[in-house]
Amino acid sequence: MTKKQIELCAEDISAVEKPANRARLVKAPEHFISQELIADINSNGLDETRRGFLRKGFLSAIGGAAAGLASPMAFAAGEGDPAILEKQEWQTTLGKNVATMPYGVPSIYEANLIRRESPGLTRVSAASVAFTPLQGLFGTITPNGLHFERHHQGWYNLNPETHRLMVNGMVKNARVFTMNDLMRLPSVSRTHFIECGANTGLEWGNVAVPTVQYTHGMLSCCEFTGVPLKVLLEECGADLKKGKFLLAEGGDGSGMTRTINLESCLEDTIVAWSMNGEMLRPENGFPLRLVVPGVQGVSWVKWLRRLEVGDMPWNAKDEAVHYIELMPDGMHRQYASIQECKSVITTPSGGQQLLDKGFYNVSGMAWSGRGKIRRVDVSFDGGNNWRQARLETPVLTKSITRFNIDWVWDGSPAILQSRAVDDTGYIQPSIKVLRDLRGNRSIYHNNAIQSWKLDSNGEVSNVQVG
Amino acid sequence: MYKLDKLFARVTVAGLAALSIQFAYAQNTQGSVKFPGIGRNATPAEVMAWDIDVRPDFKGLPKGSGSVEQGQVIWEAKCASCHGVFGESNEIFTPIAGGTTTDDIKTGRVASLADRKQPQRTTLMKVPTVSTLWDYIYRAMPWNAPRSLTPDDTYALVAFILSLGEIVPDDFVLSDANIADVQKKMPNRNGMTRNHGFWSVNGKPDVNGSSCMTNCVKFVQIGSTLPDFARNAHGNIAEQNRLYGPYRGSDSTKPPIDKLPGSSGEGLAHAADTHAATTKGPAALFKNENCSACHAPNAKLVGPSIADIASKYKGQSGAQEKLMAKVKNGGSGVWGAIPMPPQAQLSDEDRATLVRWVLTGQ
Numbered sequence: 082m083t084k085k086q087i088e089l090c091a092e093d094i095s096a097v098e099k100p101a102n103r104a105r106l107v108k109a110p111e112h113f114i115s116q117e118l119i120a121d122i123n124s125n126g127l128d129e130t131r132r133g134f135l136r137k138g139f140l141s142a143i144g145g146a147a148a149g150l151a152s153p154m155a156f157a158a159g160e161g162d163p164a165i166l167e168k169q170e171w172q173t174t175l176g177k178n179v180a181t182m183p184y185g186v187p188s189i190y191e192a193n194l195i196r197r198e199s200p201g202l203t204r205v206s207a208a209s210v211a212f213t214p215l216q217g218l219f220g221t222i223t224p225n226g227l228h229f230e231r232h233h234q235g236w237y238n239l240n241p242e243t244h245r246l247m248v249n250g251m252v253k254n255a256r257v258f259t260m261n262d263l264m265r266l267p268s269v270s271r272t273h274f275i276e277c278g279a280n281t282g283l284e285w286g287n288v289a290v291p292t293v294q295y296t297h298g299m300l301s302c303c304e305f306t307g308v309p310l311k312v313l314l315e316e317c318g319a320d321l322k323k324g325k326f327l328l329a330e331g332g333d334g335s336g337m338t339r340t341i342n343l344e345s346c347l348e349d350t351i352v353a354w355s356m357n358g359e360m361l362r363p364e365n366g367f368p369l370r371l372v373v374p375g376v377q378g379v380s381w382v383k384w385l386r387r388l389e390v391g392d393m394p395w396n397a398k399d400e401a402v403h404y405i406e407l408m409p410d411g412m413h414r415q416y417a418s419i420q421e422c423k424s425v426i427t428t429p430s431g432g433q434q435l436l437d438k439g440f441y442n443v444s445g446m447a448w449s450g451r452g453k454i455r456r457v458d459v460s461f462d463g464g465n466n467w468r469q470a471r472l473e474t475p476v477l478t479k480s481i482t483r484f485n486i487d488w489v490w491d492g493s494p495a496i497l498q499s500r501a502v503d504d505t506g507y508i509q510p511s512i513k514v515l516r517d518l519r520g521n522r523s524i525y526h527n528n529a530i531q532s533w534k535l536d537s538n539g540e541v542s543n544v545q546v547g
Numbered sequence: 548m549y550k551l552d553k554l555f556a557r558v559t560v561a562g563l564a565a566l567s568i569q570f571a572y573a574q575n576t577q578g579s580v581k582f583p584g585i586g587r588n589a590t591p592a593e594v595m596a597w598d599i600d601v602r603p604d605f606k607g608l609p610k611g612s613g614s615v616e617q618g619q620v621i622w623e624a625k626c627a628s629c630h631g632v633f634g635e636s637n638e639i640f641t642p643i644a645g646g647t648t649t650d651d652i653k654t655g656r657v658a659s660l661a662d663r664k665q666p667q668r669t670t671l672m673k674v675p676t677v678s679t680l681w682d683y684i685y686r687a688m689p690w691n692a693p694r695s696l697t698p699d700d701t702y703a704l705v706a707f708i709l710s711l712g713e714i715v716p717d718d719f720v721l722s723d724a725n726i727a728d729v730q731k732k733m734p735n736r737n738g739m740t741r742n743h744g745f746w747s748v749n750g751k752p753d754v755n756g757s758s759c760m761t762n763c764v765k766f767v768q769i770g771s772t773l774p775d776f777a778r779n780a781h782g783n784i785a786e787q788n789r790l791y792g793p794y795r796g797s798d799s800t801k802p803p804i805d806k807l808p809g810s811s812g813e814g815l816a817h818a819a820d821t822h823a824a825t826t827k828g829p830a831a832l833f834k835n836e837n838c839s840a841c842h843a844p845n846a847k848l849v850g851p852s853i854a855d856i857a858s859k860y861k862g863q864s865g866a867q868e869k870l871m872a873k874v875k876n877g878g879s880g881v882w883g884a885i886p887m888p889p890q891a892q893l894s895d896e897d898r899a900t901l902v903r904w905v906l907t908g909q
Contacts, residue, residue: 190789190790190791190818191789193786193787193788193789193790193796194787194788194789197781197787199781200780200781200782204639204843204846204848205639205839205840205841205848206834206839206840207837207839207840214787216787216788216794217788217789233687234687234690234693235837235840247589247593247594247597247598249589249594249597249598250598254588255588255589255594256586256587256588256589257586257587257588257589257593258585258586259586262585262586265582265584265585266582266585287770287771288771288772288773289773290773290781291773291777291778291780291781291784291799292781292784292787294787295781312581315580315581316580316581316582316585316586318580328600330597330600334687334693334694335686335687335693336599336686336687336693336694338600338682338686342746342747344747345746345747345748345749346748375748386597387597387598389598389600391602393602393603393604394603395600395602395603395682396602396603396675396676396678396679397600397679397682397683398679398682398683398687400679401673401674401675401676401679401739402670402673402674402679405673405739407660407668408740409661410661411656411657411658411660411661411662411738412660412738412739412740413660413673413735413738413739413740414739414740414741414743415739415740415741416741416746417743417745417746418745418746418747419744419745419746419747419748419750421745421752428793428794429794430794432784432787432788432796432797432799433784433788433794433795433796433797434785434794434795434796434797434804434808434815435793435794435807436793436795436807436808436809436810436811436812436815437807437808437809437810438807439810441793450745450748451748458760462767463764463767463769464763464764464767465761465762465763465764465767466760466761466762466763467759467760467761467763492807496767496769500756502758507752507755507756508755508756508757508758509756510754510755510756511756511757514754514755514756515754518753518754519753519754526745530756532769534769534772536803537807538803538804538805538806538807539804539807539808540797540803540804541797542772542773543772543773544769544770544771544772545769545770545771545772546767546768546769546770547768547770
């Protein structure tokens, strides 16, 4: 198959202007005086008001030129880059004191990378989702302020002094722990991804949202610190032979409850208070949440206040009405928990704009709820041919792995895809394979290969192939 | 010899462990085994106060009863504003009743889930167990006042919901004595399966991808794209990306550009143009102080819309003061039965700003 056969909403590549001279000269500003002002001066002569208008026009023209010149490639040959030749404000004046920002905030130039709600997704913000801006992140760790949010009845700043954790049910002793108690216990710190079961769920039927923030942004990855669940249960004398299930309950208005399958989650579940070295943020469950690696985010109960050991699943509201998947035969899949192997290219991704042809580092994230990422392949022609990407270390279990691949873009349209494989041998499927089996009325567990279409004008958009 | 050594070591360790357990028990009457001084036993009253969950076998269900008729009264006062008088709302939350038939009650499978004739899946089409309804209503409803219902209120509300689905007759009284029998009539009680690979980490996946590396497909066909009219549906994407670096955001307020911008990004926004992307002012205050949990600009949610409030008070003298007092102290009865809780956390200044904004849009 030749490139020409690939149907890419064919654009005429020859129409794309080839940059003849890379060292461009920014043209002198013209027409910065309006035709009206010229006519006005011609008929009425120059007075102070009109001089003022002129002065303003000159100043903005000069300002505009200076801003243009600040671009690295835009200076006359033989001179040099003003960013190098001219002294900058930060080299010639005194900067701010230490601890001017005692807890620190990102640069003002990073103000665009924030959590966002998808307009129209929910009617009330207290039971809604705010997505992580994956399009601007690097590496594998999600900054705490950008960790995605999903609440069922709004969030509170819980007072850690009065917060209690109760362990009851099939235990020798029902016990109560304060935060002081819990934080005295031996703790572990482990890096894991958390993904909402509904991540990418908007796209089961068709392309619905423009950017990776909305397609995949119910995904975050942090280092969590806390006491292993097993230690706590053993401390209370839990009957782990008959007690195969755990009810985790939140301290919020929804009293969020989830059944945890102890058989598969006992070993690596953490009762956690810290995220990336600081205490959990209120939006993410301060002061205590459950961390259930590999399992959909709804089970990572926030504001955790109670753990009950039992011998059957609880069939809580979010296990019987939501977080169930409708199959074509009308059956619902219940307790689908594991987030299966998945990946997505984040740069470039939907809604982004490439500046020029040439070399690009194409990068993205891969993860699996069953273990480690073994490899990631990337296609630039809509899945016809694939190349193996580089995996960044560390490659951790049930954690995000960053992948990179070199690419020289020749300016022609392309479709970018990534396909992850985990250490169980599971290969990330296409959306077609998923729909053929599960239909298109599911909401949860869409781990399909994502396609981004790159047009010859450099714009990237969200598409589905097949 | 080696094996014997190992055995001896094991026996010793086990013996020591047993000793230390006894020692710990002796030291700590609160029951801690390994971590003396950490935690304490819960009192029966404490367990009773928190252990409110109700399982499908009705373990945890408190005694009590409630009729459909009582349920309807509570429903109309506390539930209908979000869920509709007949549980039909799809405005704020998904519909509760509808889509089930008397045949479904016999089979335990909701037929419309397979035939696609229902436009939306209602709660009664999905939920297989009555315990789920009881548990959730008691623990988390109403939306703006969770844990304010008594067990009898809850029985009555569950009875009313079941009557909407014609699972129980209109004169039914639901109680802890008959709830298990009612559960046997749930229309979708046989509609759930755990026969899939991802309840357990060792489960078998239902699908798998292809490992093909070259010439994998005959024809690459794009099956779905965003329509042109949705280009700016999520706001300006340029303002959701870095304004520097190789990957910028497309200006979605405008049609796609004709050609590549070039390596300097000529014509695109630059870092110097960055503005704070977060909204400020009364609209942000309205959201951050949780007013938006109950009030929307133009539609009735739990409470009246901003537009309705503004038009009701239009031209009234002292409207600003009147509403400010209402925000501070709460109120009820003006817009229906659901009370507006007092918002004592607001400063006078914020209260004034919010009320002015609601009344004038300024």
